Each structure stands twice: as C-alpha cells, then as structure tokens.
Amino acid sequence: MLASANAATGSRALLWKLGRVVALPALLMLLSGWALGCFYETNDDAVITLLLRGNMSVAPVTNLHLYFHGVAWILATLYEAFPAWPWYGFALYGLLYLSTVLAFAVLDRLLHPRFSGPTIMVLMVLFFCVAWVEHGMWFNYVRVPMLLGGAGLLYAAQRRGQAGALMMGLLAFGLAWLIRPSAAMLALIATAPGIFWLGGRRASVLVLVANTLAVVGGGTLTLTRSTAASNYRTLDVLKSNLNDYHLYRPTPVTAPDSLAMQAVEQWMLGDSAVVNPDLFKRASRFEAGYFLRHQFWLKATETVQQLLRDYFPLLLLQVLICWQVFGSQRYTYERRFWVVQVMMIGLLLALGIVLKLPPRLALPLLDLWVLGNLAYLLDARHPRPRLAPLSAGLLALVVLAYGYKTWHRKAVLSQEALRGQHILARFAAGLTGHEAAVVVAGLEEAFKSQSPFREFSVSAPKLVLLTGWPTLDPSQPALRQQLTGTRDFPTAMRALAQRSDVKWFLAPDAAALLSRFCVLKCSGNPPQVRWLPLQSGLGPAPVFYAPHVETVK
Helix, strand or coil: CHHHHHHHHHHHHHHHHHHHHHHHHHHHHHHHHHHHCCEECCCHHHHHHHHHHCCCCCCCCCCCCCCCCCHHHHHHHHHHHCCCCCHHHHHHHHHHHHHHHHHHHHHHHHHCCCCCHHHHHHHHHHHHHHHCHHHHHEECCCHHHHHHHHHHHHHHHHCCCCHHHHHHHHHHHHHHHHHCHHHHHHHHHHHHHHHHHHHHHHHHHHHHHHHHHHHHHHHHHHHHCCHHHHHHHHHHHHHHHHHHCCCCEECCCCHHHHHHHHHHHCCCCCCCCCCCHHHHHHHEECCHHHHHHHHHHHHHHHHHHHHHHHCHHHHHHHHHHHHHHHCCCCCCCHHHHHHHHHHHHHHHHHHHHHCCCCHHHHHHHHHHHHHHHHHHHCCCCCCCCCCCHHHHHHHHHHHHHHHHHHHHHHHHHHHHHHHHHHHHHHHHHCCCCCCCEEEEECHHHHHCCCCCCCCCCCCCCCEEECCCHHHHCCHHHHHHHHHHCCCCHHHHHHHHHCCCCEEEEECHHHHHHHHHHHHHCCCCCCEEEEEEECCCCCCCCCEEEEEEEEECC
C-alpha cells in the first residue's frame, strides 16, 4: 500500500513538473500570440523568406552564406514542396518554444527545493511576462540562437552527469550556431558564469566541447566558402561598420566616390564595380577622435536609456538579487559573483557603444544574465532568499507598469504593420500578373512589423531588389544575368528599363540615386535612363515609376 501511494505521489509530481516545464510554455506562448500578436522586429526575416522561396533569385536560395547553415536548404525545400505554408515562422517559433522549455526546466529545478508547485508556476508565469513575452511578440531570428544556445548549455550544466541532458544541450547549441554563429558564441559568453554556478568544475568540459564545435564548424565554413561568398562576408562587415555601427566616417574625395558612398548609406549595394572593399579603403575610415566626439557618448547614452526604459523589470530583479547577496555573509565565491556583474554590465555597454544593442540582442542577454544570477542565488548551499513585503509590492507595481508598456508596444506595432500592409496592397494593385519582373527599392520597409505567419507573395515571377543587405547576396548577379544577359548593374538596369514587361516600384530617394548612377556610368553612346514617378504626394513611401529612356547623341 505504501509503495502504491508513493508511486501515485511520484506520478502526480511528474505530471505537475511536465505541466510547468512543457505545457505551461506552450500555453503562455499561445496566449501571448492571441492577446498581443506576433510582429517582425525588422524586415530581415521577411526578406530571408523571399530568398528561400526563390522570389528574389533564379532558384530558391539554399545557402545564405552568413547564417542558417544547412537550415536554409531544409526551409527552401519545404517552401518548394508546400509554398502556401509559413515554414519559416513554424520552424523559428518551434525553436523558440524549445528554448522556453529548456529555460523553464532550469528554473523549475532551481525553484523546486525552495517553493511549492503552485508557487513555482506563479513565479514562472511572472518570469515569462517580464522576461520572455517580447521574444514571441516582437520576433527576430537572432533571438532564437541566443536563447536556444544559452538555455541549452544551462540545461546541460545543471544536469551534470546525465548523458541525455548533455546531448540535448550540445544539440541546442549546435543548432543555434548553425542559425547564427556569432549569436551562439555571444550566448556562450553570457551563460559561462551560470554554467559554472550550475555545473561546478565539470562545466569546463561542457564549455570546451561547445567551443570545439564552434571552431570546427567555423573552420569548415572557411575552407568550403567560395570567393563570391567571401567577398559577400567582407562587404557585409564593411557596410555594417558604416551604416549600423557608425564606426567609419565617410571621407569621399571624388564625385564618383561621393555618389558611391550615398549608395552605401541608402543600402544600394548591388553594383560590385562601385561598392567594393577598395571603396571603403578610399572613401571611409575610422577616426578615434571623431568617434569619441560624435558617437561614443551618444551611443552610450542611448544604450543606457534603452535598457532603463525597455527592461526596467529585469534590471530591478538584478538589483534585488545583488542586494540579497550583499546583505548575507553565507554566499560562497561572492567575489566571483561581483566580478561577473561588472563583466556583464561591461559586455552590454561595449556592444551598445562599439557595435549596437537592438532589442533582439538586449533582452536575450539580460535573460541569460538573470538565469545565471538565479543559478547562483538559488544554489542549495545558499540561504533561502527572503522578499520583504515592500519589495513584493514594488515588484507588483513594476509588473503592472511593464504590462502597460507591452500593451502600448502592441498598439504601435499594429499601426506600423497596417501602414506596411497599405504599401503592400498598393504594390499588388499595380500589377497585372503578366510582368516578367518587378524592380523594387524601399518595399522591404513594408515588411517590418508584419506577422511571421503571413506569407508575402506576388504575381510577378521575380523581384529585383535594389536596396537592402540582400543586394550583396551572390544570388543577385545571377538573377540579373538571367533577366538581362549581363551581371553588370547599370547595364542590367538600362536593359530592364527598355522592357515593357518590367515594372518599377521605388522609394523616391532610391529612384533619384538610380537615375544619377545610370547617367554617371553611361560610357560610349548607350541610352540614358531617368525614372519618373507615376504617383505623387506619398512622401518617402515607394510608388510605381516609369523609366524614361533617352539616346545620347
């Protein structure tokens, strides 16, 4: 009888644990999607799906070169077989759910010795509301490798000695590395303290294996990378240093270089004869004095303001954890704990000042930092943390304030999504279905804040993108070759301008720059082209243009 009662009790405990770790994340993500919606943080994800579907290339792109290594082939194959399904959204949100399960499993084991099952469930719901809800509502693929890699390694470290947990953790990290190597490595750095708090000395083996996987993978990519892919990688770094990180100062001397730098600043990167590594050497440079005067304090201020404004609940939680450690003399390795806090603050500030710290990086880093600190605070050897009634009331007010902020963000994103849908509707209304291609510039901005589960499709066989980072992708010259017989950018643009089955949907600034490009690159006696708008009064939004071809005499 006693054995049966113990077995029944054990079964109920297991079911409760599965409910907290497996079912609760699914329920919370579904409720969040229903109540708040799902929006893309940037246009990157939607543009990636167009590449995977083959809308912007000769054939579906199965190698994105910089990320989604191996994963791109799987997604492209799925899109080719079942084009109506949002495979990208399904796959990435599935991995986000797995990340949530792993994080909740770590939390559950930390909380279980100290709190009852219902209390643990309430704490997990609160954690999701202030630390995790943004990931599903304001989605970007970079969040997935950060969370998946970090949570997977923490999961494996916490269950030291369990082969299955080790395999799960390394598999999660490996998959995160395939999606975005740099994000996975950043997650490893952010979780390293938590890994050691949870795993002790054995954690060094886990970190070593994870690093070995990354080194072997990086070496394999380097050895197998084509010349075109290497050039793409180089230019991607250079344009990011100028446009994203503002590390370079434009210093063009000649008129052609000035026009080329304008093209880079407007993300018109497709002409390799103009936008190449030599351009950045000639027409831009890093100046420490200029950076300190014009960028350092500006970026530092913006980073601190962003963290305080957008993530005050997690920062308050960190303060409470630090106060608990500071107020007790019973914590082991306390000096190491404070060193970790200084290092994590330095990491956040360094990313924000030297590179950039968008929400897709900021919140995952804060989450992994919090999980690591909780691993230290809730160690079984340490005293049970006590929360004063005043602190509990303050936390309740903070949760309510963050809930209001999240609801306001939903309203802002919904409005932005609606504006984008109006642009996409105007674009679709201008097509007849008989176009061979549509040349677009600025259309990608309409994809921001759209739903990951809404597929964008056009009646035209191909989209020729003039602006955005995909213009550096090696698939773009091949598309120009197929449509016009040449890879040369200005020659291809002039050829497309003379075709009646090609339409142009351009942002005004891009149209003006494209006209100047074709005039400047006109040599010999080819036709010159200017693009004239067919609509007006829509501000910077893209509209249809008609090419006006003139023969130079």
